[in-house]
Amino acid sequence: MATWDLIATATFGLEAILAQEIKDLGYQDVQVENGKVNFKGDERAICQSNLWLRTADRIRIKVGEFKATTFEELFEQTRDLPWAEIIPREAEFPVEGKSVKSTLFSVSDCQAIVKKALVESLKKKYKQEWFPERGPLYRVEVSLLKDVVTLTIDTSGAGLHKRGYREHTGSSPLRENLAAAMIRLARWDAPIPLVDPFCGSGTIPIEAALMGRNIAPGLNRSFAAERWPQVPSSYWEKARKEARELMDLEQPLYIQGLDVDERVLKGARKNAASAGVEEDIHFQKSAVAEISSRKKYGKIICNPPYAERQGEMPEVEKLYHQMGKVIKNLDTWSFYILTSHTGFERLFGRKASKKRKLYNGNIRVYYYQYYGPAPPRK
Secondary structure (H helix, E strand, O other): OOOEEEEEEOOOOOHHHHHHHHHHOOOOOOEEEOOEEEEEEOHHHHHHHHHHOOOOOEEEEEEEEEEOOOHHHHHHHHHOOOHHHOOOOOOEOOEEEEEEOOOOOOHHHHHHHHHHHHHHHHHHHHOOOOOOOOOOEOEEEEEEEOOEEEEEEEOOOOOOOOOOOOOOOOOOOOOHHHHHHHHHHOOOOOOOOEEEOOOOOOHHHHHHHHHHOOOOOOOOOOOHHHHOOOOOHHHHHHHHHHHHHOOOOOOOOOEEEEEOOHHHHHHHHHHHHHHOOHHHEEEEEOOHHHOOOOOOOOEEEEOOOOOOOOOOHHHHHHHHHHHHHHOOOOOOOEEEEEEOOOOHHHHHOOOOOEEEEEEEOOEEEEEEEEOOOOOOOO
């Protein structure tokens, strides 16, 4: 069984959380870099990491890394890598690319050079001049950062945030893996009440229910590497079987998703049903000012509107001010709020216990964390 250098990519700011997830799966040789976490694993690791990592974007195999400042260096060093050890002769192998602060700044030229070098490498191994590319997908990425070239092959296919349950989305949907990271950063655990007062399509409550039930986020979707001969179908079948056996269907959950739009809530309920957690979440039409709970302790985790369009700011700032008033009714609860508004603390009326910079797509946001008192130990 082969051991590969694997890369789990992540949104900037979430690398440490992703690294802990990888360690929780049993992989100890973990190295954190900007936007990614490196670890080593075999074919089973490809199955496990794709199925279980909640905060990752993709799982890639690193084929090689080197410095290049000319197209000749890029071509020769790419050609000399052991591509045929991974890519079979019938495979489809498109090349994508990106370049940041590098001498070779033309992404399209770098893609073309890598594709040509890759074909030359496969020609030498397979003794053929033409490749029809009608087989399984091996998507190659050439990434240049400060003249360092990293060549990888994607094992995931669609991004790992696409769990397969979200058919109904709002105008500004929160990615599933960012929602999962917000929940992990809040240190939420299944017995603790969780309320999202701006639930929209239901992403935060659904991700919480999946965690509370210990349901693997990739259980009901497919991956590019499922068609690879290197990763037998029996490995995927075993990994999914083990994941189903690890589901916890007995744990009591108290999760609420609130929103002022009943049409949006209808979509959230359908998404929850698609994820198999519709019985674990109580969706209800409610304004943020109306939030109350008989529970002594709990967590509010939410992604309220940002005011990205002109003219929306006064309404959004009024909403943030209303949120601050909710604290008086829930003074023993903790609040975790994601927004791009840099003056949120002033509007909320309270300085955050901790503030973390993240990215929601291309939008720089801050995760404001307000810690309530710890509940008494039982």
